[in-house]
Amino acid sequence: MKTYIDTGKKDTRSGFGAGLTELGKSNENVVALCADLTGSLKMDEFKANHPERFFQVGIAEANMIGMAAGMTIGGKIPFTGTFANFSTGRVYDQIRQSVAYSDKNVKICASHAGITLGEDGATHQILEDIGLMKMLPGMTVINTCDYNQTKAATIAIAKHEGPVYLRFGRPKVANFTPENGTFEIGKAVNLQDGSDVTIIATGHLVWEALEAAKTLNDAGISAAVINIHTIKPLDANAIIKSVKNTGCVVTAEEHNYLGGLGESVSRILAENHPAPQEFVATKDTFGESGTPEQLMDKYGLNAAAIVKAAKKVVARK
């Protein structure tokens, strides 16, 4: 098995902030808009470096999305920043009409996604955003797994022409992908080879999947681990190739199992190579207050839950 080293826990939102800072220096067309959450989104440095390219819109997310769409006319590359809930559900129609249908080059950057937002509770913990965004024609949907990958993705999406939803989170998590690594939109990353089960994970669940693979290996189950950072467009070939080898799959995500990564994987497999699948995801429920660790445990979103799901799906083959 390959070994992955946690180089020190960091939050993915800081990866976004670091990427945005680099973009500010390298691309003068990059502008940033924020709805009163500059510190939470780690946009302070960009704001300090480029005050003329930073737009504080106040607590007015709908206007922020519309403004971002308008700023593309004239060649700007707007990055909007707020929590995932206010980046998607609150402004769905603005994104649908002014960004997606109008094919505008807006980067919707969403922090505090999922249940690991923690103590603020369900009003702020969106578990439906991947589904909302992947249903929009033309929208690219990315959910990064650690600081390094979030930084790389932030830089990469500026070069991609078209609307992007970039999802990341609040808590400090293992940082294990290469520093200054390349980020290829739509390309899955094979983290572990395995022959008994394929674990397909996204976001914070990728590290948990690697931990699960170690436990499974000790129990005599060989698990492949794929990091799907791009949920749309989905790397179908990587999924089919692995599942043809293993014969079953566990999908793992910090999102509702309705509308998330798991359902996208199910469709790919149903069309190409039907196989038993288990879903590590929230099961059509809202979250609640608690620490991130408590919540991931209660809602079955950690390495232990992945191990359990893997054993179950292997038995179904």
Place this chain on the structure above:
Amino acid sequence: MANIQKLEALVTQVRRDILRQVHKVNSGHPGGSLGCAEFFVALYQEIMERKDGFDMNGKGEDLFFLSNGHISPVFYSVLARSGYFPVEELSTFRLLNSRLQGHPTTHEGLPGIRMASGSLGQGISVAIGAAEAKKLNKDNHTVYALCGDGELQEGQNWEAIMYAAGNKVDNLIVSIDLNGQQIDGSTENVLPMGNIKAKFEAFGWDVVSIAKGNDMQSILDGMATAKSKSGNGKPVCVLLHTIMGNGVDFMMHTHAWHGKAPNDDQLAQGLAQNAETLGDY
């Protein structure tokens, strides 16, 4: 000096285009379209500085955003007759595979359209974004937008109105089509909006009123006043008092023709009141 007669001849032809577009497909929004025919002609023929051809970024020229996208028939007619696409294409309005969708969209690549609109309340925000981009690009041109009055019931407008004043977006001129009508009745009956002029002023905008929004000279004078007020630290609002259905007697002063097409007889009546001037498509 604008040739008013020439502009009015175009207005008459635009009215015919509007009626014929909606009649053919028995759908669309003639009332608001007719009410804004003079404004669109003035905007595209006299007021805006436009470059030949169309490119999405619109650098070095004035821009226009239609927020109340349902008055697409007047937008399409004036765009076509201003050279953005062939006038004959108006015959494809709302048909399958057309670039002239029910509501305007960039999706089919129709020249002249920079943003989809139809779901209401989004245009001012978009126009602000385009205006901010112009400032960043040191492009000293103006961004225009048009909204319906009923559309101001959408909350996003007020986020945008607050932003534009607070951030001195003064290369922006937003016109409000004050025809006092919306689908379910008069704006007074559906949801009274109070004193719109006072509201804009309270938010920090300069407001210009055009009392006769269907009179070409009044529009040209009012928009010139609006332009003269721009660049002074405040966004500018133009209250354009129009008559819904203007130019077709039985469609005037009522919300009944907001989203209803004329039948064959009604079309004939409407066309008889607006004799062909520049040639039908």
